[in-house]
Amino acid sequence: MRTLPINVLDLASRPAGGTSADAVGGSIRLAQAAERLGYDRFWVAEHHNMPAIASSAPAVLIAGIAARTERIRVGSGGVMLPNHAPLVVAEQFGTLRALYGDRIDLGIGRAPGTDAATTLALRRSPAGLGVDDFPQQLADLIGFFHGGMAPDNPLRGITAYPGLGDAPELWLLGSSGFSAQVAGALGLPFAFAHHFAGEHTEAALDLYRTGFKPSRFLAEPHTMITVGVIADDDPEVARRESLPGLITYIRMRQGKKPEPVSAAEAEAYRFSPYEQEVALARNRRQAIGTPDEVDARLTELLDATGADQLMVSAQAATLPGRIRSLEIVAGLRSEPALA
Numbered sequence: 001m002r003t004l005p006i007n008v009l010d011l012a013s014r015p016a017g018g019t020s021a022d023a024v025g026g027s028i029r030l031a032q033a034a035e036r037l038g039y040d041r042f043w044v045a046e047h048h049n050m051p052a053i054a055s056s057a058p059a060v061l062i063a064g065i066a067a068r069t070e071r072i073r074v075g076s077g078g079v080m081l082p083n084h085a086p087l088v089v090a091e092q093f094g095t096l097r098a099l100y101g102d103r104i105d106l107g108i109g110r111a112p113g114t115d116a117a118t119t120l121a122l123r124r125s126p127a128g129l130g131v132d133d134f135p136q137q138l139a140d141l142i143g144f145f146h147g148g149m150a151p152d153n154p155l156r157g158i159t160a161y162p163g164l165g166d167a168p169e170l171w172l173l174g175s176s177g178f179s180a181q182v183a184g185a186l187g188l189p190f191a192f193a194h195h196f197a198g199e200h201t202e203a204a205l206d207l208y209r210t211g212f213k214p215s216r217f218l219a220e221p222h223t224m225i226t227v228g229v230i231a232d233d234d235p236e237v238a239r240r241e242s243l244p245g246l247i248t249y250i251r252m253r254q255g256k257k258p259e260p261v262s263a264a265e266a267e268a269y270r271f272s273p274y275e276q277e278v279a280l281a282r283n284r285r286q287a288i289g290t291p292d293e294v295d296a297r298l299t300e301l302l303d304a305t306g307a308d309q310l311m312v313s314a315q316a317a318t319l320p321g322r323i324r325s326l327e328i329v330a331g332l333r334s335e336p337a338l339a
Contacts, residue, residue: 006333035072048122050114094166096168146167181207187215235290
């Protein structure tokens with residue numbers, strides 16, 4: 001894929017009628033498949049109070065995945081920093097790096113990854129619900145890993161063990177211009193969530209590149225885009241694999257929790273005209289269909305954004321469908337359009 005790294009984002013999806021063990025076990029098997037297929041990174045995303053998603057504790061899940069793989073980098077896509085004390089994140093990921101060496105990534109986001117009531121439960125006080133403190137929280141986290149906190153920082157006398165000197169590779173995640181500007185100002189690599197904010201991708205990447213300042217982390221801007229992918233040789237299979245996710249997406253837009261949707265429920269569902277428009281708009285920004293269709297869409301996105309890395313959010317309803325999608329995208333590396 002023009003030799004650029006390709007990576008995987010996973011949410012530990014819980015199948016309809018399945019258990020948390022099924023979801024976590026599926027993530028491990030997907031990571032093992034990604035490693036076998038030559039992917040570079042496997043990240044898990046933090047979400048809370050969502051019945052269809054079991055990735056609520058990224059650090060714990062990362063430890064399980066890293067223990068069952070050998071080469072692939074494993075990390076968070078991401079840890080939602082305002083939900084956690086920076087010291088705790090530094091200790092957790094310092095421990096992961098001590099366990100698994102230079103295979104650990106720490107992707108940081110600022111969104112809560114949940115609804116307002118659950119955000120309050122996570123942060124325990126209305127005072128923690130704002131985003132104004134995010135740049136300072138990020139600076140504190142970097143300080144715990146690398147030292148050099150400002151003299152007037154009240155946390156200056158605290159050391160993370162493990163943490164200091166055990167820094168993972170740090171990325172800033174975003175779906176808006178705010179995170180792009182923070183990443184650029186701090187000289188961090190920036191991963192954009194095209195899979196759910198595709199209308200803002202190019203503008204955010206431009207803001208990041210324009211405001212980038214060289215740092216201890218990077219001399220030049222470095223970007224990644226995450227794209228939803230559902231691929232199969234049979235277009236009807238790709239359609240069926242996409243239906244449960246579409247229904248979940250529509251229900252979330254209606255303020256409902258994303259309960260797992262079975263194949264039978266998905267096939268019986270009748271989309272209203274408005275829902276059909278929403279589904280088409282969402283799918284247009286992703287890569288869904290046959291290998292040729294996915295190839296064309298990914299090529300178009302990479303050319304339009306100039307991204308340095310691609311991350312695939314395998315969104316098929318079933319684990320075999322997600323693995324097949326990864327197989328197809330990995331195979332595109334040798335095809336002329338993306339070679």
